[in-house]
Amino acid sequence: MFVNHHEVLPLLGQVANAVSGAINRARPELAGSDPVVRRSEHSDFQSNAALALAKRAGVKPRDLAAELAATFDDGPIGSVELSGPGFLNITVPDKAVWGQVSARMAGPRLGVGTPEEGRRTVIDYSAPNIAKEMHVGHLRTTIIGDSLARVLGFLGAEVIRQNHLGDWGTQFGMLIQYLNEHPEATWRRDELSDDTSAVSALDELYKAARKEFDADPAFADRSRSRVVALQSGDPATLARWKEIVAESEKAFRDIYDRLGVLLTPEDSVGESFYNPMLGDTITELVNAGIAVDSEDALVIFSEEVTGPDGDPVPLMVRKRDGGYGYDTTDLATIRYRIHDLKANRLLYVTDSRQALHFRLIFEAARRAGWLTDAIDAEHVAYGTVLGPDGRPFKTRAGGTVRLMDLLDDAVARARAVVAEKNPDLDPAALDQIAEQAGIGAVKYADLSTSRVKDYAFDVNRMVSFTGNTGVYLQYAHTRIRSILRKAGDPEVTIDPTIPLEPAERALALELDAYSTTLVEVSDALEPHRLCGYLYGLARDFTTFYEACHVLNADEPIRGNRLALCQLTARTLKHGLGLLGIAAPERM
RNA sequence: GCGCUCGUAGCUCAACGGAUAGAGCACUUGACUACGGAUCAAGAGGUUGCAGGUUCGAGUCCUGCCGAGCGCGCCA
Known part of the structure; x- marks a missing residue:
């Protein structure tokens, strides 16, 4: 059932509840089954529940679908059509769609609830090394981690950011x-x-x-x-x-x-912070029989993973010379985050090459009894930033790319692109916009592809005004703002009795799906889903913009369309905000 | 050797196990004196690396291959 924490329950959820209700009434023995409701190309929504449940019900999918269709009660559902082998194509009335739009406009949260409420989530990200320059290798962890912190925080999680600085060592x-x-x-x-x-x-x-x-x-x-x-x-x-x-x-x-x-500085909790805890951590592991002596060192042998010789892979708890490495620190860290910070979700945003390391750490923490089933520990792994040659990104001389240089370059390119598009900008405004566009372009490019894959760093494509780029979304936002300014930024009220044009309907349904998308992001820890959503939203707006003139329309149609403009602009700005990207008024 | 990840249009990338695999870039042909040309409409482009399996249904799940990248004791 779709209950819970939604300030404004999306139509998708309302339809799902309606289908669930129909299932309960028609087939009580199947109560509680997934109603399998999705957005659809063939109607507003579709339910595939009949296909999934036919076997258990002992009837043909089409017959079960017909049975369900006949059992809907009054709700958000306007019409239901049986299609294909047993799909239910579900349409919602225009009035209900307008209702969602005005409900979402009413509050500062765009109708998004707080399903993460009560969850304390530690996010470990960025983690540069003291006395070392930040470089391209810190880009993804910093950007992805920060976006996740924003999304989870917005959804009500108590987010504890941890910048695990490399501040200790010989x-x-x-x-x-x-x-x-x-x-x-x-x-x-x-x-x-x-x-x-x-x-x-x-x-x-x-x-x-x-x-x-x-x-x-x-x-x-x-x-x-x-x-x-x-x-x-x-x-x-x-x-x-x-x-x-x-x-x-x-x-x-x-x-x-x-x-x-x-x-912020308060988030900096470097390796040195754990020094005083290493002793207790080790004692506990030794007493539990988990850490054992091996070749004069103290190690934890994995019970799950073996190395090249077929022997169990170890964590190095104490080196032969008596020193401690990062394995020890990471063990003390996970213990601290569970016992002292009392986290129920632990996220480590690091390079995918550290996958084995975290697997071993989690395994050890589980064996030590720290990490229980009530706690979710996840390595949020990401791929490598590649250069144009398909190899890890390096300078022409083969050196490490400084993060500052990379940002400077992106901002310079963005400045050129913006200046060409809008030659009338005064230099100060151009500076600011170039900065927002360039930084946004880099962040968006990083966030918009699925994080486990490598991606090629291509500044020219990042700062393009067309395609799935941060600049495109920022521009989309400014164009909508331009319309709203021209209208005088009015307080709009929606007349829900006005029928929806197809382009208006598509846009409104997409706007209604914002909260659903955010929940997906927080479950999968994949910001690129939000990018894809925002891009789709901007495209839906373009279609609407082409098909439905706003300013010249007669009231009350004009007011309704201005409302769609307003909610689209706000959703774009808010979504970009959760990606950590600015949405300027003008470009 | 073992393990992890990836393989989708010419290129860059999408697609909670759902109908005809979608966008952008590039390409072809048309259209437009409106809210900032954010162009718009059509066309072409695919055996989703290969082969099996599970399922009413597989790009998605399972198994085996092929290919690429990465990892596997005293660096983080």
Whole structure:
């Protein structure tokens, strides 16, 4: 049954309830079966329930369909037609369609409810490394994770964002030692020019340190001692490390601000945060007999997965040298998120190559009794960003693509495209729009393909005004806004007695499906479904726009059409917002 | 060796197990003095990698092949 948490129940849900009611009355023994209601090309909706249930009912599908059709009570259903082997083609009355439109217009939430209410969801995403430049590899996790945080949050989930910074490790010993020995090095943001970031400077210094480490055994020794000092909490070393973390976070924030993601400093919970918990975590795993000694290290052997030699694949809980790696941290992390954060859903938005790692972590957490059936843990995996050659995206020189450079490039292309389209824009407005369009283009391109697949980064296609692009949707929004402005942005009221033109009906039904789409996104954790929906909505609007003139129409038709314009504009803007993309008034 | 993911129009991508597999780009032919040319209408383009199976029904689920990418102890 479609009950629950919908502020405005979509027609699809109302029809589903009606079909369920018919099933209950006609065949009580089949009560509770899926009514199998879908949008349809042949009518407003179709139910395939008769096909699915005929065998259990012991009758021919067509006969069962006829039986159901005769059993509908008064509801949202206007007419029912039997078609093909047993499809029910269901049409809803115009009045009901208008009713949905005005109900959705009435509230700020577009009639979308909060089905995720009561669910506490931890989303782990972005996770750049301290003292390292953010690069193309951080693009997808940051964008996808942020969109999911927005969608789930809007649907009522209590979202806890976790930016699992790479802020710990032996490399910091080397870097700190080098900085101590080279006080003349500039790397703090205040000391740098605007086009250089702290992480960029630190990245260079780290390379220099690495070089010295390899060349000078004395420096290597001092670096190792510095690691020990850091890990044992030596105040001066710790202070320097904290400074590096803080400066790096400034650089990350510059990127986050530009990308328009929700992450804040409070969301930063890096690897170092779990250091004090590693001991207890390990003790618990050892006492439970899950973590065992192997070749002087402490490991957890998988009971499900084997490696190249046919032996079980291990998680490395404690290295032979007594150190801890990311396996240990991730075990402490999942334990913390379950026990302390009390999450009932855990999402890890990382590269699909880490699939095995998370499988092992989840398995271990289950064996340890932390991860129960009441908790949903999911690796939200995504594919690689490819260059034009079909290989992982690199600079022409073969280096890593800095995220800032990639964004600069996209904004520059967007600026050219927008300037050509609208030469009258003043420079300040052009700057702002180019930024919104360029960033939006990158984000939309990333979000609009199914996330498990690799995709090719093609700036020219991203910033195109045609096709399934962010720019197209932003433009669609501005065009509708233009109509509404011209009408004086009136308060509109709908006259539900006016019959719907086919293009109006198609548009209105699509608008009504917004909440259904969002629920799909939150279930499948696939933002590209929202992209596909918005694109379809924009196309439905185009068809409507061609077929039904708005401003020249007579009242009350004009008012009804303005209402469709208004709800379309709001839905587009809202949907883009959930993708983290701006919807400017003009372009 | 084992495992995971992917394979759909020339290209980039869609399609909760549902009717004739859809869009965009590119291509062909037409149309338009309206709300910002966001063009619009028609056409062409497919054995959904191959072969079996489950099902009333399979691009979708299962099995086996083929091809591509990735992963499998002390890096995250």
